[in-house]
Amino acid sequence: MRELFQKILFENRLLQDGDRVLVAVSGGPDSVALLDLLRDVASDVSIALFAAHLDHGMRAESGDDLAFVEKLCSDWDIPLSVKRVDVPLAARRKGKGLEETAREVRRDCLKAAAREWNCNVIALGHHQGDQAETLVHRLIRGVGPSGLAAMKLRDGEVIRPLLPFSRRQILEYLGNRKLSYVVDQSNFDTRFTRNRIRHEVLPLLESFNPQLEKQLFQLSQMVTEEESYWVEQETAVLDDVILERDEGLWLDAVRLRKVHPALRKRVIRRCLETVRGDQAGLTYAQIVAADELLFSSRPHAELNLMECWVGRNYDKLHIRRQRPSVPEPFCFELNGEGVVEIPGMGRFQAGLADRLAEENRWCVEFDADQVRFPLIVRSFQPGDSFQPAGMKGNKKVKDFFIDRKVDRAWRLRIPLVAAEKIIWVVSMRRSELYRPSACTEKVLKLTFKPEKAFKNLSL
Amino acid sequence: MRELFQKILFENRLLQDGDRVLVAVSGGPDSVALLDLLRDVASDVSIALFAAHLDHGMRAESGDDLAFVEKLCSDWDIPLSVKRVDVPLAARRKGKGLEETAREVRRDCLKAAAREWNCNVIALGHHQGDQAETLVHRLIRGVGPSGLAAMKLRDGEVIRPLLPFSRRQILEYLGNRKLSYVVDQSNFDTRFTRNRIRHEVLPLLESFNPQLEKQLFQLSQMVTEEESYWVEQETAVLDDVILERDEGLWLDAVRLRKVHPALRKRVIRRCLETVRGDQAGLTYAQIVAADELLFSSRPHAELNLMECWVGRNYDKLHIRRQRPSVPEPFCFELNGEGVVEIPGMGRFQAGLADRLAEENRWCVEFDADQVRFPLIVRSFQPGDSFQPAGMKGNKKVKDFFIDRKVDRAWRLRIPLVAAEKIIWVVSMRRSELYRPSACTEKVLKLTFKPEKAFKNLSL
Numbered sequence: 001m002r003e004l005f006q007k008i009l010f011e012n013r014l015l016q017d018g019d020r021v022l023v024a025v026s027g028g029p030d031s032v033a034l035l036d037l038l039r040d041v042a043s044d045v046s047i048a049l050f051a052a053h054l055d056h057g058m059r060a061e062s063g064d065d066l067a068f069v070e071k072l073c074s075d076w077d078i079p080l081s082v083k084r085v086d087v088p089l090a091a092r093r094k095g096k097g098l099e100e101t102a103r104e105v106r107r108d109c110l111k112a113a114a115r116e117w118n119c120n121v122i123a124l125g126h127h128q129g130d131q132a133e134t135l136v137h138r139l140i141r142g143v144g145p146s147g148l149a150a151m152k153l154r155d156g157e158v159i160r161p162l163l164p165f166s167r168r169q170i171l172e173y174l175g176n177r178k179l180s181y182v183v184d185q186s187n188f189d190t191r192f193t194r195n196r197i198r199h200e201v202l203p204l205l206e207s208f209n210p211q212l213e214k215q216l217f218q219l220s221q222m223v224t225e226e227e228s229y230w231v232e233q234e235t236a237v238l239d240d241v242i243l244e245r246d247e248g249l250w251l252d253a254v255r256l257r258k259v260h261p262a263l264r265k266r267v268i269r270r271c272l273e274t275v276r277g278d279q280a281g282l283t284y285a286q287i288v289a290a291d292e293l294l295f296s297s298r299p300h301a302e303l304n305l306m307e308c309w310v311g312r313n314y315d316k317l318h319i320r321r322q323r324p325s326v327p328e329p330f331c332f333e334l335n336g337e338g339v340v341e342i343p344g345m346g347r348f349q350a351g352l353a354d355r356l357a358e359e360n361r362w363c364v365e366f367d368a369d370q371v372r373f374p375l376i377v378r379s380f381q382p383g384d385s386f387q388p389a390g391m392k393g394n395k396k397v398k399d400f401f402i403d404r405k406v407d408r409a410w411r412l413r414i415p416l417v418a419a420e421k422i423i424w425v426v427s428m429r430r431s432e433l434y435r436p437s438a439c440t441e442k443v444l445k446l447t448f449k450p451e452k453a454f455k456n457l458s459l
Numbered sequence: 460m461r462e463l464f465q466k467i468l469f470e471n472r473l474l475q476d477g478d479r480v481l482v483a484v485s486g487g488p489d490s491v492a493l494l495d496l497l498r499d500v501a502s503d504v505s506i507a508l509f510a511a512h513l514d515h516g517m518r519a520e521s522g523d524d525l526a527f528v529e530k531l532c533s534d535w536d537i538p539l540s541v542k543r544v545d546v547p548l549a550a551r552r553k554g555k556g557l558e559e560t561a562r563e564v565r566r567d568c569l570k571a572a573a574r575e576w577n578c579n580v581i582a583l584g585h586h587q588g589d590q591a592e593t594l595v596h597r598l599i600r601g602v603g604p605s606g607l608a609a610m611k612l613r614d615g616e617v618i619r620p621l622l623p624f625s626r627r628q629i630l631e632y633l634g635n636r637k638l639s640y641v642v643d644q645s646n647f648d649t650r651f652t653r654n655r656i657r658h659e660v661l662p663l664l665e666s667f668n669p670q671l672e673k674q675l676f677q678l679s680q681m682v683t684e685e686e687s688y689w690v691e692q693e694t695a696v697l698d699d700v701i702l703e704r705d706e707g708l709w710l711d712a713v714r715l716r717k718v719h720p721a722l723r724k725r726v727i728r729r730c731l732e733t734v735r736g737d738q739a740g741l742t743y744a745q746i747v748a749a750d751e752l753l754f755s756s757r758p759h760a761e762l763n764l765m766e767c768w769v770g771r772n773y774d775k776l777h778i779r780r781q782r783p784s785v786p787e788p789f790c791f792e793l794n795g796e797g798v799v800e801i802p803g804m805g806r807f808q809a810g811l812a813d814r815l816a817e818e819n820r821w822c823v824e825f826d827a828d829q830v831r832f833p834l835i836v837r838s839f840q841p842g843d844s845f846q847p848a849g850m851k852g853n854k855k856v857k858d859f860f861i862d863r864k865v866d867r868a869w870r871l872r873i874p875l876v877a878a879e880k881i882i883w884v885v886s887m888r889r890s891e892l893y894r895p896s897a898c899t900e901k902v903l904k905l906t907f908k909p910e911k912a913f914k915n916l917s918l
Contacts, residue, residue, distance in 0.1 A: 140667045142674035144681050145604060193667065204660060208599045208652065215601030218743060222603050222721075229721040262681075262688040284677060 001173045005037045005161060006044075014159045015121065017046050022119035024110055025051045025073070025080075027065045027182040030125030032072065033170045034162055036179060038123060039076060050079050052113035054106055057086040065182050081113040099192050114157070126151055126160045129167045132216040133197050136205070140197075144284060149227050150220040166213060230266055237267045248275050248320025253294055253312065265291055272308055275319050281306045293317070300408055313407030327412040331378035340377050342415055346450040348377050348426070353445045356436055361427050362450065366434040368442035376418040380411050386422035387432045397425065404428065410457065417446060427454070460632045464496045464620060465503075473618045474580065478506045481578035483569055484532070484539075485512065486524045486641040489584030491531065492629045493621055495638060497582060498535060509538050511572035513565055516545040524641050540572040558651050573616070585610055585619045588626045591675040592656050595664070599656075603743060608686050609679040625672060689725055696726045707734050707779025712753055712771065724750055731767055734778050740765045752776070759867055772866030786871040790837035799836050801874055805909040807836050807885070812904045815895055820886050821909065825893040827901035834905075835877045839870050845881035846891045856884065863887065869916065876905060886913070 009015050023038060025031040035051065042049055053069045066082060073080040091101035110122055134150045153163055162170065174181060206212045237259055244250040249271050256264060268290050273279045286305045293301055293312045302311040304323065311318040318324075332340040332348075340348040352368055359365060384397035401411045406428075417424040423431040426448050436443050468474050482497060484490040494510065501508055512528045525541060532539040550560035569581055593609040612622055621629065633640060665671045696718055703709040708730050715723060727749050732738045745764045752760055752771045761770040763782065770777040777783075791799040791807075799807040811827055818824060843856035860870045865887075876883040882890040885907050895902050 139598070139675070139678075140664055140671060142668065142670065142677070144678065145607070145685055148604070148607075196667070201663060204663060205599055208655075209601065211601065212599060216598070218601070219598075219603065222724075222743065225724070226604055226721040229719045232719060260688045260691060262685040265681075265684070284681065 001165070001169060002037065002040060004164075006041060008153070008164055009041060009161055012153050014154055014161055015041065015045060015047055019045075019047045019121050020050065020117065020119040021047050021121045021123050022050045022052055022110065022114045022117060023078075023123045024106070024125065025053050025069050026125075027053070027069045027072070028125075029167075029170055029174055029181045030127055030130075030162060032179055032181040033173050034123060034125040035072070035076070035078070036177060037161070037173075039078075050081070050113070050117040050119055052081045052083070052110055054109050055082060055084045056102060056105065057084070057088065068180075068182050079117065081116055083109040083113065085109065099194065120157060122158050124158060124160050125162050127162045127165050127167055127170055128213045128217045129198070129202075131163055131220055132202060132213045133194060135216050135220055136197050136201055137194065140201075145223065146227055146230070148220060149224040152224055164217065230263075233263055234266050234270050237263060238270065241267070243316065247324065248309075248318060251317040251319065253315045253317050256317065257294055261291070264294075271319050272305070272310075275321055276307050290317075290319075299402075299405070313409075314405040316407070324409060327379070327409060329379045329381075329412065330415075331376065334375040334377065335373050342377065344451060345413060345415060345454050346448055348415060348417070349447045349449070350375055351445050351447075353443045356440075356443060357445070359430070363445065363447045364424055364430040365436050366423060366444045366446070367436050367440045368444040369440075370434040371419045371423070371444050373419065377415050378418070379413065380416060384416065384422060386416075386425065388429045389432050389435075391432060397422065400425065400429070413454075415448070427457075460624070460628060461496065461499060463623075465500060467612070467623055468500060468620055471612050473613055473620055474500065474504055474506055476505050478504075478580050479509065479576065479578040480506050480580045480582050481509045481511055481569065481573045481576060482537075482582045483513075483565070483584065484510045484528050485584075486528045486531070487584075488626075488629055488633055488640045489586055489589075489621060491638055491640040492632050493582060493584040494531070494535070494537070495636060496620070496632075498537075509540070509572070509576040509578055511540045511542070511569055513568050514541060514543045515561060515564065516543070516547065527639075527641050538576065540575055542568040542572065544568065558653065579616060581617045583617060583619050584621050586621045586624050586626055586629055587672045587676045588657070588661075590622055590679055591661060591672040592653060594675050594679055595656050595660055596653065599660075604682065605686055605689070607679060608683040611683055623676065689722075692722055693725050693729050696722060697729065700726070702775065706783065707768075707777060710776040710778065712774045712776050715776065716753055720750070723753075730778050731764070731769075734780055735766050749776075749778075758861075758864070772868075773864040775866070783868055786838070786868060788838045788840075788871065789874075790835065793834040793836065794832055801836065803910060804872060804874060804913050805907055807874060807876070808906045808908070809834055810904050810906075812902045815899075815902060816904070818889070822904065822906045823883055823889040824895050825882060825903045825905070826895050826899045827903040828899075829893040830878045830882070830903050832878065836874050837877070838872065839875060843875065843881060845875075845884065847888045848891050848894075850891060856881065859884065859888070872913075874907070886916075 015021065021038065023031065023035050025035055035049070038047075038049055041047065051069070051073050053066060055063070055066050070080060070082070085105045087102050087105055088098065090105060091098050094101055096104075113119075114122055131150055135148060138147045138150065151160055151163060153160055202212070209215065237256075241252045241256045241259075242249055243252050251271065256267065259267065265287050269279075269282070269287050272282055272287065272290065276282065286303075286308075289303055289305070290310045293303055293310060294317060296312060298312075299314045300312065302309065302323065307321065309320050309323045311320075311324070330342060332342070334340060334350055337351045338349070342348060353365070356365060357363070380397055380401075382398070385394045386397060386400075387394050388400065397416065398411075406414070414428065415426040416422050417426065419434075421431065421433060423433060424446055427450065434444075474480065480497065482490065482494050484494055494508070497506075497508055500506065510528070510532050512525060514522070514525045529539060529541075544564045546561050546564055547557065549564060550557050553560055555563075572578075573581055590609055594607060597606045597609065610619055610622060612619055661671070668674065696715075700711045700715045700718075701708055702711050710730065715726065718726065724746050728738075728741070728746050731741055731746065731749065735741065745762075745767075748762055748764070749769045752762055752769060753776060755771060757771075758773045759771065761768065761782065766780065768779050768782045770779075770783075789801060791801070793799060793809055796810045797808070801807060812824075815824060816822070839856055839860075841857070844853045845856060845859075846853050847859065856875065857870075865873070873887065874885040875881050876885065878893075880890065880892060882892055883905055886909065893903075
């Protein structure tokens with residue numbers, strides 16, 4: 001077992017020279033074997049070992065466990081950090097289940113101990129049997145293919161070098177090494193889901209196939225390897241389809257639609273996870289709904305998911321934490337030459353000029369004698385229409401926006417300039433009305449100095 | 460349920476106008492519901508329905524089942540094909556288990572009935588519960604990620620339109636439609652693995668999560684979708700790495716090594732399946748072994764797998780059904796000018812000439828006065844050495860072959876020409892000895908007319 005253990009460490013590069021390794025030691029067989037095997041390794045590779053023990057107060061014997069671990073670490077000369085947390089009390093305070101609370105407390109204590117000893121690696125004693133339990137637990141709870149990767153040999157700072165070993169192998173090792181350990185009686189309490197899986201489900205499944213644990217372990221290894229391929233593929237697509245990382249993510253819907261549905265759904269999952277910050281509560285149905293939004297015939301549609309919002313605006317998909325707030329309507333009046341600041345959009349200016357300059361996106365000119373003041377600079381209102389330059393008839397501003405694929409939020413932000421009638425949809429089109437001619441004596445020059453977001457908007 | 464059923468048929472394009480559909484009808488609830496739902500569809504889409512029933516002789520009541528199905532089909536005016544097979548007898552004859560034999564017999568009978576009625580589609584009544592059983596059965600037996608796709612809505616000519624429905628939904632539907640059905644008592648026989656999974660394992664798992672069947676169904680759907688992506692990726696790699704489809708597959712090891720390990724293993728699996736003809740008995744360990752061969756530091760290595768052989772020859776991987784037979788050694792003698800036919804390799808000719816021509820891969824020249832007859836044209840023997848053109852010393856022919864990456868099979872096929880010493884390694888290098896000079900009066904011209912495989916060998 002020692003050679004195999006070293007081979008696994010080496011092949012998976014679980015430990016490097018100079019690592020400071022914190023071992024979680026409950027005093028049970030797995031953690032005692034792990035600590036002993038790592039001591040052995042520490043003689044070859046220069047790693048420093050530390051131990052952490054959680055006194056969880058869940059059983060009368062928990063004090064005995066602590067005494068055992070203290071003696072072991074003192075015999076082996078390994079610094080030990082002990083945390084005492086009354087898990088049942090913590091569970092009542094958090095209003096969570098005992099199992100979940102115990103898991104959280106364990107994780108927090110390990111992280112705290114790792115900080116304390118300045119450790120960069122946390123070693124856990126999970127074995128093949130634990131992996132089988134995790135896999136079956138996930139299957140029962142409901143999980144996608146990725147979930148079957150279950151626990152990993154390395155997962156960030158956490159390593160699980162005993163994962164390829166069976167419980168029997170570990171007990172044999174302890175027997176050969178004449179090492180004692182404590183037995184956690186709470187492992188037999190079938191009120192806990194994990195224990196029921198261990199003591200009811202797995203034995204039943206093993207009655208069909210004694211090699212079950214090994215098979216499930218192998219499956220999880222295969223899934224883990226395939227997951228790393230999926231991540232590569234997902235990353236390549238993300239690089240291609242993310243247009244902006246501004247208030248959430250903006251995705252190019254046209255490109256994303258061309259991606260294979262399986263990969264597309266994984267990419268959407270990654271985006272939702274990124275925006276939400278985690279994957280808790282994220283369901284396959286939500287991912288399918290976001291995927292359907294992409295293909296919806298409606299250019300505007302939105303989805304309110306748990307802790308996440310997805311909006312489609314023509315060929316863009318916007319994923320953000322919350323629904324964006326609707327822009328405030330605005331309306332400013334100018335009775336002559338002057339300047340108006342439109343918050344978040346830019347600076348509007350009206351001035352009289354003698355000569356004609358060239359018009360552009362941000363500057364248009366009118367025959368000053370034809371335009372009646374006041375000028376109104378305001379946001380879009382339902383029913384607005386104007387006569388776009390070059391056209392004979394009128395067009396609804398809404399239809400104009402739709403033709404130009406302006407999304408709803410922008411429709412309410414783009415300033416319209418009106419003098420009796422709308423004469424300029426800023427940055428997009430002037431009206432055919434009041435064009436300066438050869439006879440024009442005074443020119444009314446309207447300019448807009450846009451802020452960055454507006455300037456970058458391609459219209 | 461009818462609308463949902465039609466939606467599933469439509470969205471997955473399970474049926475087309477003009478299809479001739481054979482429905483497997485046991486008389487149980489699933490097949491009765493399926494037949495009834497398809498009758499309903501047949502009024503909209505122009506499909507023709509046929510039924511097949513297997514009287515398996517496994518239970519006393521099997522005759523009653525037949526009578527029920529005959530009455531049903533006659534009432535509904537659906538042509539019925541009945542096959543009678545004594546499954547227990549067939550199992551004894553084949554030396555296989557009852558369950559496996561029943562499965563094989565069912566499949567064969569359906570195929571025969573489909574041919575009989577000229578049907579292009581076979582519809583089976585599997586539902587979500589059957590899918591959950593299949594998935595759990597595979598998990599227990601041991602399976603890779605692909606295996607979790609379990610049964611598919613469409614799989615070649617077979618469709619399973621009830622797969623998204625639960626048993627409860629089907630029974631409700633039958634109740635609403637006031638349809639009767641028969642109950643197969645053998646479903647309760649827990650000697651059969653499938654029945655034990657149905658009646659022991661699934662209820663236990665459902666005690667943790669009542670939505671289990673739905674979750675497992677969803678998992679299998681996700682895996683199925685992801686599998687189609689894998690197949691795309693595998694096909695792209697196969698197109699890139701397959702050098703030849705000649706006596707099995709020849710793969711470019713250099714390119715294959717660069718592929719992500721997960722995809723590489725899937726590609727290797729596909730190749731092994733292709734060569735073997737099926738995947739029965741193919742294990743993950745075999746795939747890993749073939750993958751390791753690719754990275755072995757030994758340029759020659761081979762693996763004998765179940766019904767398959769994999770050989771590495773430098774930068775090529777050869778996958779074939781059996782180990783290639785070792786070429787027969789050969790040895791021919793020429794006492795003067797003449798011709799020798801070497802089976803499978805080509806035609807050797809020695810002749811005297813007056814003038815010097817240019818040498819090439821297939822033609823070399825020597826000073827006829829220096830060469831002593833007889834000429835020996837033979838295959839490589841251990842210990843052979845020669846003085847390669849341009850070199851001062853001798854070199855072992857074996858080392859020469861190794862330097863030029865000639866694989867073992869070819870080493871025994873490439874003719875060597877000797878006159879006391881080896882003077883030509885055909886197609887590769889002449890000896891420095893007996894070169895024609897300015898004083899040469901007669902030239903001995905050796906030519907080789909290669910057959911196709913030898914000609915195409917790049918050396």
